[in-house]
Amino acid sequence: MAARDPIARLADLDVATVHEAAGRTGDLDPGIRPIQTGGTLAGRAVTAACHPGDNLAVHRAVLAAGPGDVLVVAAGGHLAGYWGEILAVAARYRGVAGLVIDGGCRDTAALRGMGFPVWSAGVSVHGTVKQTAQSVNEPVVAGGVLVSPGDYVLADDDGVVVVPASRIDAVLDAAEARRDKEEAGFARLREGATTFEVLGMEGAGAGD
Numbered sequence: 001m002a003a004r005d006p007i008a009r010l011a012d013l014d015v016a017t018v019h020e021a022a023g024r025t026g027d028l029d030p031g032i033r034p035i036q037t038g039g040t041l042a043g044r045a046v047t048a049a050c051h052p053g054d055n056l057a058v059h060r061a062v063l064a065a066g067p068g069d070v071l072v073v074a075a076g077g078h079l080a081g082y083w084g085e086i087l088a089v090a091a092r093y094r095g096v097a098g099l100v101i102d103g104g105c106r107d108t109a110a111l112r113g114m115g116f117p118v119w120s121a122g123v124s125v126h127g128t129v130k131q132t133a134q135s136v137n138e139p140v141v142a143g144g145v146l147v148s149p150g151d152y153v154l155a156d157d158d159g160v161v162v163v164p165a166s167r168i169d170a171v172l173d174a175a176e177a178r179r180d181k182e183e184a185g186f187a188r189l190r191e192g193a194t195t196f197e198v199l200g201m202e203g204a205g206a207g208d
């Protein structure tokens with residue numbers, strides 16, 4: 001059987017499991033929240049970094065992105081309208097899967113209406129200029145995590161995790177094993193086993 005595509009495998013997992021399997025790494029600042037609920041976004045990163053209040057790099061990143069890509073924008077936590085309906089319509093045409101930004105977005109009702117998934121640091125109507133692009137498709141720090149173009153991104157209701165491309169196979173194997181073990185553990189918990197038994201925590205607290 002052909003090996004499954006890493007993006008399909010990632011999309012079947014959740015952010016918490018992948019973060020744990022990655023050695024408790026890769027989680028973006030928890031202030032980066034989805035504007036919609038119930039969605040999962042999985043894909044490879046196309047990155048952009050913005051100067052405060054200037055979204056030219058985002059417009060360029062849309063042109064650099066292709067089908068299935070996830071835009072990861074570093075905006076230093078600045079809340080302005082770096083992303084909105086116009087960019088989403090252009091991104092959708094190119095098959096872009098969604099956006100993660102450690103800055104603000106706007107036009108959120110329209111974004112939800114068209115089903116374009118966005119994780120952002122907040123909502124702001126404040127307009128951005130289009131004058132200078134800090135970088136496009138270079139490594140960035142977004143939400144406190146170093147993200148390189150081509151890294152794997154998974155986002156769900158809990159937040160966002162990024163896995164370096166060099167680690168993806170090992171992290172997926174570990175995450176799937178963890179998920180299968182958790183699922184087996186749920187059956188035991190429902191029959192009355194304790195979390196100490198199921199998680200092998202009997203010795204926990206020795207350092208109290």
Ligand SMILES: O=C([O-])CC(=O)C(=O)O
Binds near residue numbers: 084087107
């Ligand atoms: O003005 C911008 O570039 C951001 C925006 O609202 C849109 O894309 O609709």
Ligand SMILES: [Mg+2]
Binds near residue numbers: 085086107
């Ligand atoms: Mg707009």
